[in-house]
Amino acid sequence: MADVAADVGTALAETGPSVATVLQFPVSQYFEVLRGLVDFTQSKGMGMVYITAAVPAGTILSTFEALDVETVNISFVDSISQMMMSERDDSGKVIYVESPTVLENIILKVAYLMRRAGDKKQLVLVDSINSLALHNDAKMLSEFLHVLISSLSPKEAYPVVLATKESMRPEIAEMLALVCDQVVELSGPE
C-alpha cells in the first residue's frame, strides 16, 4: 500500500530547494499530501507559506488541529475568504488577498512573509492550481508561476504546486510541464 505522505517527503528530499515541483494526486489523497508536506518542513526545520485558493485558511487550520498537525511554522496567504465573504481568522497566521485573480498581490504577500521569515528556509505551497484555474486563464497562471518561482529561487525555497488529477485540464497540465521543473505523480492506496 502506498504511503503518500512519505512519498511526498522522499520526492522533495531527492530534488532539494529551488526546484519547482508539481504534486499531482487523486483528490482522496489531499490530506495525506498536506501531512507529507508538513512533516517534510518539520523534519528540515523549515517554515511553510501556504497559498490557498480552494478552501479558506481558517478551515485548513481547523482541519490541521483536528488531525493533530503542527501549524506553528505555517503562514497563510488566503485568496479565497475575502471573495467568498467568509469569516476571517484572527490567529495572526493569515494574510488576506482580495481574490484569486489578483495574482500579483499573492506574489507580494509571499514576498512579505519571506522577508519576515528572515534566514529561515520556507516551502511555498500553491493549493491548488486547479482552483486558481477556475479564476484565471492558463497564460496568466503561467506568468504568475514563472514570476513566483523566479522570486523564490535566490531564497532557496521549495516551490510546490498542488494539482488534483480529477480536475486537471489539458492546457493547465501542459502549462505546468513548461513552467515547473518536475511533475511528481502520487497515487493513493490500491
Place this chain on the structure above:
Amino acid sequence: MVNNQEREKCASGIEGLDSILGGGFPVGSMVLVTGVPGVGKTSLSLEFAIRGAGAGDRTLYITTIERPEKLLASVPEFDFFRQDLLDEGMLTFMEVPELMDAVSMRGRPECREDVLRFSEALSRYIDDNGVRRLIIDSYSAMFHAFDDHGVSRDLLLMLSEMIYRKGCTAMLVADVEPSSTSDLAITATMESIIADGVIVLGNHQRRSDLLRTLQVLKMKGTSHSRSKYVIDLTSSGVLITPLLRGGA
C-alpha cells in the same frame, strides 16, 4: 559637483525599485514622485528617507501638509526604522517655517519672496548639515495658494541646479487630481520636463480588482525599465512585482 561621466548611484534601498533603476538614482537627481491620493507616495518617500539615513546618508524630510509629529508617529511601524537615526540627526523631519526660521508663516510660502527665502534657507541647511537626501512632501501642496504656476517652476529650476551642484539626491512628492491627465501625459507637464526623473504611482483596474502600480517614466543618466509594476505597502517597506500581462 557631480562628475557626469561616471555618475554615482544613490541606492534608494527599496529592493525592487533599485533593480528597476539599474542600481538607484543618479546622485544629484531631482525625482518627481507623482500620483493620485492614496497610492503610496508618502510611504515610498519615507522608505527612501529611512533607508538612506540607515545607510549613512544624512537626510532631510520637509513636510508641507502633515505635521512632522504625525508622520513620525507612523514610522515606527516600519520594521527597518531605527530611533537612533532621529536621535543622532541622520534623519530630520522639518516644516517649512522651521527651516526658514519664520514661525509666523502658515506652513508654506505665500509670495515669490518667500520662495526665494526658502531656496536660500534650504541651500544653507544642506551645506551646514551635509544633507545627501532631500524629500519635500508634498511639493505641489507648497504652492496651492499661488495662481502663478511660474513660481513653482522657478523654484523647481533653482532646486534642480542646487541639488545637482551639491551632490544631493531629492525626491519631490507631487499630487495629481484623480480626474487629471493619464500617467503617460504626466511626462508632458513642465514640472516633469524640469525634473531628472519621474515616478508615477497609480491604480490599475483589472476586471473588479484595483492594483496599486509604479512606473518609472523618466530617469536621466541611467538605463531603466519603463514597465508597469504592482506594489504593496507593508511594514517591511514597499514591495514590487511585475504587472502580469497574461500574454497580452
